[in-house]
Amino acid sequence: MDIKSKVIENYEVLHQLPELGFMEQRTAAFLASGLRQAGYQVADQIGGTGVIGRLHGPQAGPVVAVRADMDALAHTVEGRETAIHSCGHDANSAMVLTMAEAIAAKGLSKGVLKIIFQPAEETLQGARRLIEAGAIEDVDILIGIHLRPIEEARLGQATPALYHGASAIIEAEINGVAAHGARPHLGVNVIDAAAAVVHAVNAIHVNPVVPASVKVTKLHAGGPALNAIPDRAELALDLRAQHNQVMADLIAKAGGAVVTASAAVGATAVTRIKGLVPAAEYDTVLIHTAGEAITEILSPAGLLANINTPGGEDFHFYKQSKPILKTCYIGLGGDVMPGLHHPAMRFNTEALGYGTCILLKLIDKLLI
Ligand SMILES: [Zn+2]
Ligand SMILES: [Zn+2]
The missing domain is CATH 3.40.630.10 (Zn peptidases)
Known part of the structure; x- marks a missing residue:
């Protein structure tokens, strides 16, 4: 045959x-x-x-x-x-x-x-x-x-x-301090931290010769009590790059953006890299x-x-x-x-x- x-x-x-x-x-x-x-x-x-x-x-x-x-x-x-x-x-x-x-x-x-x-x-x-x-x-x-x-x-x-291309997901957990809505100065509002993180992530730049992107794809914060300062947020970022070196650069910068932007308002953050596929x-x-x-x-x-x-x-x-x-x-x-x-x-x-x-x-x- x-x-x-x-x-x-x-x-x-x-x-x-x-x-x-x-x-x-x-x-x-x-x-x-x-x-x-x-x-x-x-x-x-x-x-x-x-x-x-x-x-x-x-x-x-x-x-x-x-x-x-x-x-x-x-x-x-x-x-x-x-x-x-x-x-x-x-x-x-x-x-x-x-x-x-x-x-x-x-x-x-x-x-x-x-x-x-x-x-x-x-x-x-x-x-x-x-x-x-x-x-x-x-x-x-x-x-x-x-x-x-x-x-x-x-x-x-x-x-x-x-x-x-290479792809990766970063999951982040941000922790603040809970407080009464009338006394925000006694708490750390994780929504302030998350908003700072979104801006920091969107300000990341890598070598423009190589196609790449990073964006926030999940943001969850706050509970049923609308008169309370929330103390825990979850975020996820999706990262893409056509070169492994640029992906490494993106991961380092995105992780840094989450932690330092959270710290800017007094919150702490931990990140976890999930699903990294090399280019x-x-x-x-x-x-x-x-x-x-x-x-x-x-x-x-x-x-x-x-x-x-x-x-x-x-x-x-x-x-x-x-x-x-x-x-x-x-x-x-x-x-x-x-x-x-x-x-x-x-x-x-x-x-x-x-x-x-x-x-x-x-x-x-x-x-x-
Ligand atoms: Zn397929
Ligand atoms: Zn296939």
Whole structure:
């Protein structure tokens, strides 16, 4: 069977098995069985429902891993909650499985090809669980691939470097001193502190060359007694930056703004960083090689420049946990409409053949 027919067949099976993060049992069983039949050494139930396959070449060489995510999203359709592959992880897994099968059929000439099917990308937990399980300890090169919305890439186009941004949440608790509304001088009003914090956060500036933002997304203070000075407030900030260094700068400045603005009115504040996802950091040589693979499959007109996208991806925890890892991440066009995470998300399945062939070419260049 040719690559295009095989990847559509694999996709159609996976598309019928939408499962939420860490519940990808049937998806994992199908992928593990495909890898085993192709001749891979397979370990499953890694970090929950993860599947890892290894194929060895006859000579020493790099360990090249290709990672695809497996989970679907929960949507409410006609009043019923249902899992749907609205981010296209069924497509990503189908392309990686089909590439893995085709490589096994012809064999490697050196090194190791490692296939990583990762659970729970949408909840940003899966990569960390695989890292804890040692999934990338022996890996030198790690490659990712994802379908992109039509605004970023059309059918017949792909970028070798999809740059996701960093994101983080800071939760803050401000404590003041309660008092009677008639005697405000005996208390410390946390609403005064919170208002000062909002102004201080909105006055934060970082390098304008790098897209970044910080804003207050939650403010809760005061109780049912409208004639009392409130002594406890809760705030949350949402932070975004396209570079990890700028995110570090934002986190330091935002934390400082919360604490010092609260102190300006006599309140105290504690902050907690929650949900920090790093930005993409790729290897330029690997991006170049992936660009060559894209050009050979899609022609020079199909090769897109690097794309900056504001969304996050837990793929970048791998690089964060192992800085010498060389990574790149292919963003594949497929005329995805109306958008990723939309319950009616659809795309042109011709993209599956293109994505599989790009991965095949890239592995050819690295291990054959
Ligand atoms: Zn998604
Ligand atoms: Zn996704």
